């Protein structure tokens with residue numbers, strides 16, 4: 001059993017398509033050309049909304065590691081994987097990073113797993129001042145504020 005993001009349905013083989021997904025992932029899928037997934041929904045894959053407690057926990061973690069690029073669907077699958085204590089299937093590297101940081105086991109569909117878990121520090125590229133995640137312009141010098149990644153651990157890929 002897994003928690004599945006959209007890439008699991010689009011790229012994955014049938015053996016991965018069992019477990020849970022979220023309504024947000026289903027709406028992402030409806031806007032793609034991939035219709036191959038429909039036969040499993042409700043049968044092998046249940047659609048469930050994660051509890052607010054786990055969504056809050058994921059959002060807190062995103063702030064903590066300076067990750068601002070995840071969609072509502074990404075947050076929902078992370079929260080559901082935490083809640084169900086199930087591995088997450090995703091090919092999205094940003095999503096893999098947050099999942100592994102949270103201690104959620106991750107599987108890809110063949111596109112590869114990240115090798116390092118990183119955090120992002122948002123800094124002005126001109127003067128080096130640090131800012132909260134998502135800031136774009138330095139208040140002091142007007143320089144561009146960007147996320148700089150640094151490695152916090154290496155992924156044990158023996159699973």
Ligand SMILES: [Zn+2]
Pocket residue numbers: 124125126127128129138139140141142143
């Ligand atoms: Zn600056």
